[in-house]
Amino acid sequence: MFEAVIFDLDGTLLDTEAVAMRLGQDILRDLGLDPDPMIFHQLVGKDAEASDQILQIAYPALDITTFGARWRGGFEAALEQEMPLKPGAAALLDLLPLPKALCTSSHRESAHRKLALAGLAPHFPVVITRDDVAQAKPHAEPYLLTAARLGVDPARCLVFEDSEPGAEAAHAAGCTVVQVPDIIPATGRYAHHVADTLLDGARRAGLLA
Numbered sequence: 001m002f003e004a005v006i007f008d009l010d011g012t013l014l015d016t017e018a019v020a021m022r023l024g025q026d027i028l029r030d031l032g033l034d035p036d037p038m039i040f041h042q043l044v045g046k047d048a049e050a051s052d053q054i055l056q057i058a059y060p061a062l063d064i065t066t067f068g069a070r071w072r073g074g075f076e077a078a079l080e081q082e083m084p085l086k087p088g089a090a091a092l093l094d095l096l097p098l099p100k101a102l103c104t105s106s107h108r109e110s111a112h113r114k115l116a117l118a119g120l121a122p123h124f125p126v127v128i129t130r131d132d133v134a135q136a137k138p139h140a141e142p143y144l145l146t147a148a149r150l151g152v153d154p155a156r157c158l159v160f161e162d163s164e165p166g167a168e169a170a171h172a173a174g175c176t177v178v179q180v181p182d183i184i185p186a187t188g189r190y191a192h193h194v195a196d197t198l199l200d201g202a203r204r205a206g207l208l209a
Helices: 017-030 037-041 048-058 064-081 089-095 108-118 141-150 164-172 198-204
Strands: 004-007 100-103 126-128 157-161 176-179
Touching (some): 017 037, 100 141, 141 157
Parallel strands (some): 004 100
């Protein structure tokens, strides 16, 4: 049924969203601002530029350049200490015989660094990042480009995503979507299958017995 499998990175393969949220809110407190968890929930699945716009609107007095540098620098440093994988991520990647690709809203340098730290880089000969597209998720372009690089019709691609913007992007591209929610519960609006874990999602999609 499927000819390739495409994965999102943060929140899907890597358990990094909670780390980023905790760190971002701590930095806001250091800067004398009161963090609103619901504002940070809006950032899930968004690229850095979209996230900065949301934060700037929510906190007009925030020096977004200073905040962003501290947040992203602290996040990268935290991942040097520990790169947590989502449950079943390593096992699923080892089990799948189909061609695999990564489609992430992270910028190129950060994405490849995280893959290397997690030991997942050998699984992904095709990696599409924010730097490769004009339109970020939830636009379909990232997944359309990933499928094109794989040489596979999007309709023959199975996608694993955690966020609503990511699931929307994959759905708009014509892929079959397995959504495994991380921090934010899934509405299921853009998912063909909603699952608690990656392995459960693979079973629901018929990849595993």
